[in-house]
Amino acid sequence: MAVESKVMSIGVVCELTGLTERKIRYYEQRKLIFPDRTKGGNRRYSFQDVEKLMDIHQKMQEGFNTVELRESPRSHRRRCTPIYP
Amino acid sequence: MAVESKVMSIGVVCELTGLTERKIRYYEQRKLIFPDRTKGGNRRYSFQDVEKLMDIHQKMQEGFNTVELRESPRSHRRRCTPIYP
DNA sequence: CGTGTAAGGAATTCTGACACG
DNA sequence: CGTGTAAGGAATTCTGACACG
Numbered sequence: 001m002a003v004e005s006k007v008m009s010i011g012v013v014c015e016l017t018g019l020t021e022r023k024i025r026y027y028e029q030r031k032l033i034f035p036d037r038t039k040g041g042n043r044r045y046s047f048q049d050v051e052k053l054m055d056i057h058q059k060m061q062e063g064f065n066t067v068e069l070r071e072s073p074r075s076h077r078r079r080c081t082p083i084y085p
Numbered sequence: 086m087a088v089e090s091k092v093m094s095i096g097v098v099c100e101l102t103g104l105t106e107r108k109i110r111y112y113e114q115r116k117l118i119f120p121d122r123t124k125g126g127n128r129r130y131s132f133q134d135v136e137k138l139m140d141i142h143q144k145m146q147e148g149f150n151t152v153e154l155r156e157s158p159r160s161h162r163r164r165c166t167p168i169y170p
Numbered sequence: 171c172g173t174g175t176a177a178g179g180a181a182t183t184c185t186g187a188c189a190c191g
Numbered sequence: 192c193g194t195g196t197a198a199g200g201a202a203t204t205c206t207g208a209c210a211c212g
Contacts, residue, residue, distance in 0.1 A: 002087055002088060002132050003087060005101075005132075007092065007093045007097045007101075008092045008093065009094055009182075009183075009203095010182090010183070010184095011123070011181095011182065011183080012092045012129070016090075016092075020194080020195080021183080021184095022193090022194055022195065022196085023193080023194070025184090025185095026193065026194070030193095038096070038202080038203085039202090040183090040184095040201075040202040040203075041183085041184065041185095041201085041202075042182085042183060042184075042202065042203075043183080043184090044097070047087050047090075060193085065192070065193085066192080066193080067192095094182095094203075094204075095203090095204070095205095096202095096203065096204080105173080105174080106204080106205095107172090107173055107174065107175085108172080108173070110205090110206095111171095111172065111173070115172095123181080123182085124181090125180075125181040125182075125204090125205095126180085126181075126204085126205065126206095127181065127182075127203085127204060127205075128204080128205090145172085150171070150172085151171080151172080152171095171212090172211105172212095173210100173211095173212105174209105174210085174211090175208100175209090175210085176208095176209095177206105177207095177208095178205100178206095178207105179204105179205085179206090180203105180204085180205075180206100181203080181204075181205085182201105182202080182203070182204085183200105183201085183202070183203085184199100184200085184201075184202085185198105185199095185200090185201100186198095186199105187196100187197095187198090188195105188196090188197095189194100189195085189196085190193105190194090190195090191192090191193095191194105
């Protein structure tokens with residue numbers, strides 16, 4: 001129950017992940033994470049979201065882009081580079 | 086790690102416990118719970134705090150007062166009523 | 171004692187945009 | 192594309208007090 005509960009504000013997530021609010025919101029815009037919202041519109045994240053964000057952070061540093069991370073949530077293999085003879 | 090992490094704002098705790106902000110802050114004032122604080126002074130609670138609050142809620146309904154709940158965090162036996170002959 | 175409430179301010183978060191590249 | 196930032200507003204939270212009992 002606890003790890004999936006959407007209970008954290010973005011500020012706490014920043015502290016836990018080391019990411020900026022800007023990045024976290026951007027990854028949401030790119031459909032990589034899906035926080036809940038309060039009635040007032042504030043985002044609420046779970047510990048699972050925090051873990052996913054740390055994964056994303058790692059992959060981004062390795063050179064992946066947001067589209068690649070969305071397409072293959074688990075197996076992050078670089079797409080085959082098109083061959084131009 | 087997760088259950089002790091102080092990550093929730095008081096609003097979330099209200100939703101999870103069904104308690105009012107007033108009650109939650111009052112139980113803190115009575116030394117029953119000890120949330121963290123952000124630099125700005127906002128309270129941050131853990132899932133353990135939420136559980137403790139639900140325990141407190143239960144005990145309060147059973148007629149205990151805040152002093153009794155502070156003195157015996159586990160065994161909630163009513164103190165012996167003084168005998169006045 | 172335990173809790174509700176109105177009051178005013180402060181911390182936190184939100185969106186949309188401009189910027190750079 | 193991915194991210195920083197300043198801007199203005201809105202949601203959230205804080206404290207101290209008055210009230211009732």
